Amino acid sequence: MREVLQSTAGSLARVIGLGYVPASHRTVPGIRIFRAFLTRFRQSEMTQGKSRVFSGIQPSGDLHIGNYLGAIKNWVALTETYDCIYCIVDLHAVTIPYQPDELQARIQELAIGVLASGLDPERCTLFVQSAVPEHAELQWLLNTVTPLGELSRMTQFKDKSGRVDTINAGLLNYPVLQAADILLYLADRVPVGEDQAQHLELTREIARRWNGRFGEYFPEPQALIGGGKRILGLDGASKMSKSQNNVIPLLADEQELWSVIRTAVTDPARVRRDDPGNPDVCNVFSLHGFFTSEEERAEIDGLCRTAGIGCVDCKKRLTANMAAELAPIQARAAELRAHPDRVGEILREGARRARAIASVTLGNVYERMGLERHES
Ligand code: TRP
Numbered sequence: 001m002r003e004v005l006q007s008t009a010g011s012l013a014r015v016i017g018l019g020y021v022p023a024s025h026r027t028v029p030g031i032r033i034f035r036a037f038l039t040r041f042r043q044s045e046m047t048q049g050k051s052r053v054f055s056g057i058q059p060s061g062d063l064h065i066g067n068y069l070g071a072i073k074n075w076v077a078l079t080e081t082y083d084c085i086y087c088i089v090d091l092h093a094v095t096i097p098y099q100p101d102e103l104q105a106r107i108q109e110l111a112i113g114v115l116a117s118g119l120d121p122e123r124c125t126l127f128v129q130s131a132v133p134e135h136a137e138l139q140w141l142l143n144t145v146t147p148l149g150e151l152s153r154m155t156q157f158k159d160k161s162g163r164v165d166t167i168n169a170g171l172l173n174y175p176v177l178q179a180a181d182i183l184l185y186l187a188d189r190v191p192v193g194e195d196q197a198q199h200l201e202l203t204r205e206i207a208r209r210w211n212g213r214f215g216e217y218f219p220e221p222q223a224l225i226g227g228g229k230r231i232l233g234l235d236g237a238s239k240m241s242k243s244q245n246n247v248i249p250l251l252a253d254e255q256e257l258w259s260v261i262r263t264a265v266t267d268p269a270r271v272r273r274d275d276p277g278n279p280d281v282c283n284v285f286s287l288h289g290f291f292t293s294e295e296e297r298a299e300i301d302g303l304c305r306t307a308g309i310g311c312v313d314c315k316k317r318l319t320a321n322m323a324a325e326l327a328p329i330q331a332r333a334a335e336l337r338a339h340p341d342r343v344g345e346i347l348r349e350g351a352r353r354a355r356a357i358a359s360v361t362l363g364n365v366y367e368r369m370g371l372e373r374h375e376s
Contacts, residue, residue, distance in 0.1 A: 053082040053224065054187035056089040056129070056178070059106040060098070063113040064247035065322075066231040066240030069290055074191055076118045078224070084124035085185050085354060086114070088347075091129050091136060092177060095170040096160065111343050113250060116333035127350030129181065134358035139173070139180040141365060145209040146176050150202055156195065179203040183218045184358045191224040195239070214368040236265035236283035251333050254323035261319050266311045267304075277304040277311070284315055291321040 055075060057067070078084050088110055090103065107128055119126060129135050151157065151172050161167040178199050182190055183206070192200050200223050207218040230239055233246025240247050248260050266284050270277040279285035279301045288297050300317065303309040336343055366373050 050083040051189050052185055052187045053078050053084045053189045054182045054185050055191050056087040056181055058089050058093045059110045060093050061242035063250040064240055068250050070231050072114055072117045079123040086124055086126045087129050089129045095174050111347055112333050112336045115336055116329045121346045125350045125353045127354045128347055131351035132355045132358050134184055134362045135180050138184050138362055139177045142176050142180055142206050146206055175199045175202050179206045182221050184361050186219055187221050188219050189224045190221050232283045234264045251330055257323055258319045261315050273310040274307045276307045279304050284318055288318055291325050
């Protein structure tokens with residue numbers, strides 16, 4: 001009885017941060033569960049009862065409509081309901097060929113793009129991954145519980161490694177860094193598109209394996225479906241992405257928008273102006289879905305099916321409506337570009353907040369793994 005009381009007291013002391021508890025007092029199963037519960041409880045207190053969302057975006061190219069519709073608009077919406085932590089993942093970006101002298105400008109432009117799209121830094125945490133070194137540290141520790149076989153089976157790894165001459169280990173370990181990103185904040189929710197679902201599943205497996213080895217600590221994060229829409233590119237066939245060369249840039253004026261939308265693939269069966277078209281199979285029409293009123297869409301639908309308007313007219317209307325929605329975003333981006341210090345300050349403040357959480361998690365992980373954190 002005395003022992004149970006001692007270990008309960010010891011664990012409680014640990015949980016509420018009162019110092020070292022001998023290992024012999026940490027192994028009673030009921031108490032482990034209790035501790036895990038308390039960890040979560042403290043966590044939810046920190047976030048005022050809100051679940052925590054974590055997501056990341058790579059600074060690997062200029063933002064495009066696919067990022068905006070598929071991810072960023074959703075990021076903004078999630079800040080209403082969740083405690084959101086959003087990360088510009090520069091350490092992920094260096095796993096594929098890139099220009100070192102362009103990286104900082106890309107990070108800055110990406111931050112400007114998401115802020116201009118409506119992300120309010122007062123209502124979420126936005127920061128650059130490498131500003132919080134705990135990401136790389138936790139990644140190393142998680143490597144030790146990650147099966148090599150799982151990593152080599154990741155479809156994204158197989159895709160990417162097929163496109164390079166030498167496969168670097170960073171490409172293989174990419175999903176472990178992603179797991180570290182999420183687990184460092186004990187996040188419960190991760191908005192992901194289909195292409196990241198497999199990485200999230202692996203994150204859950206890494207959490208389970210680590211918990212199995214060192215004690216219940218990490219929550220298994222759930223996918224937040226519903227966001228991450230798959231937006232097709234100008235080819236109307238593959239997902240809009242820089243690597244497919246099929247993007248509509250986000251920060252472009254009407255003229256630039258027109259120069260790319262002009263080239264978009266429409267209903268392939270509609271060859272001549274007087275052929276009737278089928279909006280159901282036309283990607284330009286599906287883009288109208290995001291920028292054009294229901295009324296105007298119904299009108300276009302009818303005119304397309306009867307060859308009342310041609311694809312060029314339909315694309316002109318899309319360009320105009322898109323330009324109208326994007327104009328305020330571009331104005332905010334211009335404003336932020338004129339004040340780079342403001343952006344720097346937002347990212348530094350975000351990193352300070354992120355690091356306060358990350359260092360507590362890493363401390364707990366070190367301790368549970370029998371490691372010691374050395375003060376320098
Ligand atoms: N791999 C993700 C992508 O390419 C980016 C990312 C990194 C991420 N870390 C993350 C997404 C953590 C969600 C959670 O889109």
